[in-house]
Amino acid sequence: MGTTQLESVQEPKYWHLKTVLSEALDSDFAVGEILPNERDLAARFGVARATLRQALEQLELEGRLQRRRGVGTTVAPPRVGVAVSTSQHEWAGGVAGEAWQPVDCVSEAAPSAVAAVLGTGTEPVHVVRRIRDTHGQAVAAELLYVPASSVPDLSAIDAPSGTVRARAVLRELHRLGVEGQDRSVELGSARADDAKELDRLPGAPVLVVTTRYFASGGTAAVSVATYRADTCRLTFGDSGALEISHDEQQQRQAS
Amino acid sequence: MGTTQLESVQEPKYWHLKTVLSEALDSDFAVGEILPNERDLAARFGVARATLRQALEQLELEGRLQRRRGVGTTVAPPRVGVAVSTSQHEWAGGVAGEAWQPVDCVSEAAPSAVAAVLGTGTEPVHVVRRIRDTHGQAVAAELLYVPASSVPDLSAIDAPSGTVRARAVLRELHRLGVEGQDRSVELGSARADDAKELDRLPGAPVLVVTTRYFASGGTAAVSVATYRADTCRLTFGDSGALEISHDEQQQRQAS
Numbered sequence A, B: 001m002g003t004t005q006l007e008s009v010q011e012p013k014y015w016h017l018k019t020v021l022s023e024a025l026d027s028d029f030a031v032g033e034i035l036p037n038e039r040d041l042a043a044r045f046g047v048a049r050a051t052l053r054q055a056l057e058q059l060e061l062e063g064r065l066q067r068r069r070g071v072g073t074t075v076a077p078p079r080v081g082v083a084v085s086t087s088q089h090e091w092a093g094g095v096a097g098e099a100w101q102p103v104d105c106v107s108e109a110a111p112s113a114v115a116a117v118l119g120t121g122t123e124p125v126h127v128v129r130r131i132r133d134t135h136g137q138a139v140a141a142e143l144l145y146v147p148a149s150s151v152p153d154l155s156a157i158d159a160p161s162g163t164v165r166a167r168a169v170l171r172e173l174h175r176l177g178v179e180g181q182d183r184s185v186e187l188g189s190a191r192a193d194d195a196k197e198l199d200r201l202p203g204a205p206v207l208v209v210t211t212r213y214f215a216s217g218g219t220a221a222v223s224v225a226t227y228r229a230d231t232c233r234l235t236f237g238d239s240g241a242l243e244i245s246h247d248e249q250q251q252r253q254a255s
Helices: A013-028 A038-045 A049-061 A112-118 A162-176 A192-197 A246-254 B013-028 B038-045 B049-061 B112-118 B162-176 B192-197 B246-254
Strands: A065-068 A072-075 A080-083 A100-109 A124-134 A137-146 A180-189 A205-215 A218-228 A232-237 B065-068 B072-075 B080-083 B100-109 B124-134 B137-146 B180-189 B205-215 B218-228 B232-237
Touching: A013 A038, A013 A049, A038 A049, A049 A065, A049 B180, A080 A124, A080 A137, A100 A162, A112 A218, A124 A162, A137 A192, A162 A218, A180 B049, A180 B205, A205 A232, A205 B180, A218 A232, B013 B038, B013 B049, B038 B049, B049 B065, B080 B124, B080 B137, B100 B162, B112 B218, B124 B162, B137 B192, B162 B218, B205 B232, B218 B232
Parallel strands: A080 A232, B080 B232
Antiparallel strands: A065 A072, A100 A124, A124 A137, A137 A218, A180 A205, A180 B232, A205 A218, A232 B180, B065 B072, B100 B124, B124 B137, B137 B218, B180 B205, B205 B218
């Protein structure tokens, strides 16, 4: 049963420790500062390392801490609000100031769940890969699936793959115009290729935004975008400027 | 350096194991089935228990597995699409078939981040607690912060707290009408009270949806809703029926 200082608390130990750690982050650490190693922290708070690790994982989920390759665990800056609305998530890549940078385009069959929505079966579609940068940091990696029928005037003269091809597909898609969109958001883990683009380890928690674009009465394209869950807060809506972060709320409620 | 069967793979071991496990879930297990214990699984796949645990955590993030209290780790059913749009997320609680069930209402100061948006400072606001049920399961717990100025005709005759009070506040709020909404979605961990309502352990990954409702030219209310990240896929948009799940995509891509 032990006699640690946290024994009387009804909540799990790691949960209480998380609250205590959260307050310590506010008072004793600056954004970007590297935390002491797990052994030292466990000793400082009088807990087992397993308990400490659980509490650190909680704080990482809440965006308070970041685990960075080759650096260690640091105090995270507040999450960045990233607008996921019609205008910000336009598929057109040619617009000045557009946040999405096309990096590649290949022609291959879409995954079957996507192919079922597009009605393309095993027929190859254009798969445009884009990266979204915000404040100089890659916040999302996207695969945009475009059936050949959505870009009928795509010229064979354009490069068969790569960035030039990606721009050509987006340019043609732009001519189609968007009539409507459906979108879903769910928790996922970063695939190895996305993780690399986002400077995360494979399996890091991500927010997966799947968008179905409608045009000419059908589904014109499907986008699967993977956002860093540690640094991003996805914003939707009328003004696009929601200035309350969950992080802040938790901090205030804890204090 | 070891000589396990996964040595030659360039990705982290847990990542490769995750793919292997995912295929095993498809072929050898049914939805709801309880997995063998960690020791047996580690032996079966020839990996260390720490590696196994990491892979299981990945599969939990992706919604393939569920850890259930007193049951163990089970194969999860596909995630449920939960609409988070204007009509589904109406604040009115009196509508027949409304998914949100008011459970309580107290009068207290909003957390400072919320109070700043509402402009209420330390002045008490109505805090309505609601639970959202889908297919008989609690999928979200919400705190709706309503300043007194948004419900000027709220009668003092109504109960001071509890469900009756919650319904009265919602009824008055409904008369105001919604002019617009801003919304954000981010990853969080379940607070103890929310976790209990959602039948999860404190700290379980959740999707936190923060909504700012506009009416009469100002912010009329702020909602902070905590959705189960393991079972929910949040849907937005024009038709509200996005039928592609990330889960399915990953399954298809892996096969």
